[in-house]
Amino acid sequence: MSLITFDPARVPTFQVAAKSLLGDTQMRKNVRHATNVIQNKRAIVVNEMPDWQQLRESGRQIKEHTLQHLDFYLKQFEENCTAAGGVVHWARDAAEAREIVIDLVKQSGSNEVIKIKSMTTEEISLNKGLEANGIHAYETDLAELIIQMGNDLPSHIVVPALHKNRQQIREIFKREMNLPDLGDQPADLAEAARMFLREKFLRVKTGVSGANFLIAETGGVCVVESEGNGRMCLTLPETLITIAGVEKVIPRYQDLEVFAQLLPRSATGERMNPYTSIWTGVHPTDGPRTFHIVLMDNARTKILADEESRQTLACIRCGACQNICPVYRQTGGHAYGSVYAGPIGAILTPQLQEMHSGQSLPYASSLCGACYEVCPVKINIPEVLIHLRHKVVEQDTQGFGALNPEALAMKAMAMLFMSESRFRAAQRMGRMAERPLVNKAGWVTWLPGLLGGWTQVRDLHEMPKQTFREWFEQRGESEGSADGK
Amino acid sequence: MANSAGARTEILRRIRVATGPAADRAAIEAEWNGIERAYKHVTSIDLEGRLHQLEDRLRDYDAGVYRSTREGVGALVASILSERGKQTMAVPSGIPAEWLPAGVRFVEDLRGDVSGIDGCEGVLTSATLAIAETGTIVLQDAPGQGRRAVTLLPDYHLCVVDAAKIVQTVPEAIALLQSTAHLATTFFSGPSATADIEMTRIKGVHGPRFVDVILILD
Numbered sequence: 001m002s003l004i005t006f007d008p009a010r011v012p013t014f015q016v017a018a019k020s021l022l023g024d025t026q027m028r029k030n031v032r033h034a035t036n037v038i039q040n041k042r043a044i045v046v047n048e049m050p051d052w053q054q055l056r057e058s059g060r061q062i063k064e065h066t067l068q069h070l071d072f073y074l075k076q077f078e079e080n081c082t083a084a085g086g087v088v089h090w091a092r093d094a095a096e097a098r099e100i101v102i103d104l105v106k107q108s109g110s111n112e113v114i115k116i117k118s119m120t121t122e123e124i125s126l127n128k129g130l131e132a133n134g135i136h137a138y139e140t141d142l143a144e145l146i147i148q149m150g151n152d153l154p155s156h157i158v159v160p161a162l163h164k165n166r167q168q169i170r171e172i173f174k175r176e177m178n179l180p181d182l183g184d185q186p187a188d189l190a191e192a193a194r195m196f197l198r199e200k201f202l203r204v205k206t207g208v209s210g211a212n213f214l215i216a217e218t219g220g221v222c223v224v225e226s227e228g229n230g231r232m233c234l235t236l237p238e239t240l241i242t243i244a245g246v247e248k249v250i251p252r253y254q255d256l257e258v259f260a261q262l263l264p265r266s267a268t269g270e271r272m273n274p275y276t277s278i279w280t281g282v283h284p285t286d287g288p289r290t291f292h293i294v295l296m297d298n299a300r301t302k303i304l305a306d307e308e309s310r311q312t313l314a315c316i317r318c319g320a321c322q323n324i325c326p327v328y329r330q331t332g333g334h335a336y337g338s339v340y341a342g343p344i345g346a347i348l349t350p351q352l353q354e355m356h357s358g359q360s361l362p363y364a365s366s367l368c369g370a371c372y373e374v375c376p377v378k379i380n381i382p383e384v385l386i387h388l389r390h391k392v393v394e395q396d397t398q399g400f401g402a403l404n405p406e407a408l409a410m411k412a413m414a415m416l417f418m419s420e421s422r423f424r425a426a427q428r429m430g431r432m433a434e435r436p437l438v439n440k441a442g443w444v445t446w447l448p449g450l451l452g453g454w455t456q457v458r459d460l461h462e463m464p465k466q467t468f469r470e471w472f473e474q475r476g477e478s479e480g481s482a483d484g485k
Numbered sequence: 486m487a488n489s490a491g492a493r494t495e496i497l498r499r500i501r502v503a504t505g506p507a508a509d510r511a512a513i514e515a516e517w518n519g520i521e522r523a524y525k526h527v528t529s530i531d532l533e534g535r536l537h538q539l540e541d542r543l544r545d546y547d548a549g550v551y552r553s554t555r556e557g558v559g560a561l562v563a564s565i566l567s568e569r570g571k572q573t574m575a576v577p578s579g580i581p582a583e584w585l586p587a588g589v590r591f592v593e594d595l596r597g598d599v600s601g602i603d604g605c606e607g608v609l610t611s612a613t614l615a616i617a618e619t620g621t622i623v624l625q626d627a628p629g630q631g632r633r634a635v636t637l638l639p640d641y642h643l644c645v646v647d648a649a650k651i652v653q654t655v656p657e658a659i660a661l662l663q664s665t666a667h668l669a670t671t672f673f674s675g676p677s678a679t680a681d682i683e684m685t686r687i688k689g690v691h692g693p694r695f696v697d698v699i700l701i702l703d
Contacts, residue, residue: 069507074500
């Protein structure tokens with residue numbers, strides 16, 4: 001049973017975690033294969049859309065508009081959902097959200113729940129909270145089932161078990177489902193999950209889900225999925241409890257026409273995902289008799305208050321930025337120490353932690369900008385990364401932090417760059433100081449102290465014998481009047 | 486129970502602090518109307534083009550596709566079910582009687598316990614509309630389509646779609662669905678599938694693993 005969770009306050013820094021994970025060649029091979037497949041599929045179905053850029057721009061504008069009027073739309077959603085028979089709850093933070101869900105499950109009279117994959121419930125470690133209260137959660141998404149049975153952690157927001165290959169999955173299912181003769185074809189593994197879960201779907205009386213979109217205009221909720229496990233959890237139980245971040249609201253039903261095009265093509269490289277469900281409160285004779293929805297803040301309003309990083313909240317959780325990121329593709333998701341990995345995780349996680357932890361994550365990027373290019377709602381992730389790096393530096397240089405060697409070095413650099421004569425002197429001194437370190441081929445392969453961080457992984461070319469200014473001034477002396485002016 | 490009312494007030498207050506003074510409803514509506522929507526809205530191909538595109542997409546998802554006249558549906562249903570070896574089919578209330586050939590047991594879903602549906606080999610329904618560009622069929626809680634469980638539990642779904650209800654784009658579909666947005670709605674695009682193992686789309690986990698579609702042409 002998977003009760004391990006990410007605790008961003010206690011995980012090692014990204015750089016430390018990444019270093020050891022880079023040694024896991026099997027994991028790297030799995031991640032490389034899966035992300036290659038998905039990137040190619042995405043490229044094909046995105047390129048066949050002549051209006052893709054217009055869709056992205058509309059998606060961005062809808063999200064920006066919604067966030068600017070978030071309280072209006074949340075209240076509208078609440079009013080319409082309530083009118084349709086739903087019960088709306090509000091949770092300031094993860095602990096409050098867990099408490100509400102646990103109480104609701106107890107009220108439903110069940111000591112087990114069936115769950116749709118929900119990164120929001122992962123974010124608040126809901127399963128652990130339920131288990132501590134004697135409630136067992138069955139994950140029903142294939143990837144989440146693999147994670148739960150393998151006592152593992154999610155490494156991708158769309159395909160949480162992306163780091164496992166079919167043989168590894170077979171071993172987990174063989175052991176946990178007691179199926180010694182299980183094959184390793186994906187169809188065999190899917191069949192095993194179908195048989196294992198069917199009885200749970202028909203028996204368990206309480207379902208827990210996340211949400212992709214909350215429609216303010218109608219009070220409806222939309223869940224996007226592939227396998228049909230979502231439909232089972234949304235339709236068969238007597239009680240349904242949905243938990244969603246406050247940023248999941250969209251203004252109107254019509255806005256779905258944008259996201260229903262952007263999300264599947266970006267997430268799984270499909271023209272449309274197999275199933276999209278929309279329900280509005282309680283439908284007599286169709287589906288659960290009781291519907292609760294928990295609207296959770298958990299630091300989202302903190303992000304909203306920061307104008308430069310507010311766009312983080314526009315994320316529709318497609319994972320395209322993860323699949324394309326040259327850093328994620330090397331390290332896999334676990335290095336980020338959070339349920340939200342990759343570029344979006346690098347900006348979302350530290351902000352959800354209110355910058356108390358996860359400070360190494362904004363540095364888990366080469367700022368190449370590929371994530372921005374593929375983002376279906378045009379989140380400028382590199383811009384937010386730089387903004388957060390600035391915040392981290394500000395934190396690090398508070399009080400005694402101002403005396404740390406990097407801060408002092410930066411101060412010294414600033415002094416040099418402020419004056420031309422100091423800069424020239426520094427260049428001359430640099431040429432003299434480097435002389436004992438330069439080898440015959442003109443490279444520096446070792447630097448002392450803190451500077452050694454550079455030469456540990458790459459050589460440094462020796463400084464040029466002459467600076468550009470020196471060359472330009474000499475040129476003036478010898479050729480200044482050559483053109484006759 | 487946590488103090489949800491207190492939490493509500495606090496969250497709404499935090500949002501107000503974060504985003505500045507509240508705008509009034511009219512201003513918000515005007516701003517929403519001003520959102521740029523330069524993407525494609527309308528059908529650019531004729532009925533034959535839409536039919537062809539829908540068929541192509543459905544086959545790509547590994548669904549079977551058949552064309553039929555309005556009078557020929559019953560006979561086609563009989564031959565497809567016989568080929569599939571299906572003898573017991575669930576049907577929602579309101580399905581046209583002429584679609585139900587003799588020789589197959591059709592069990593009407595009366596919305597009681599779902600175990601009756603679970604015992605059926607398949608389900609036969611109509612549909613609200615279809616989207617050609619994405620190979621998507623939309624089901625709502627309406628006569629001939631039924632509650633959500635009826636198209637979910639059986640392993641086989643035979644769906645009859647009127648060609649007049651095929652649109653090309655997602656925006657056209659959403660516009661048509663707007664007036665019935667409050668109904669429980671399911672978009673399905675081919676059989677149940679997963680890409681959770683090595684990102685390879687394979688058919689079938691929990692929803693119907695086999696889907697056939699009959700397109701009615703007048």
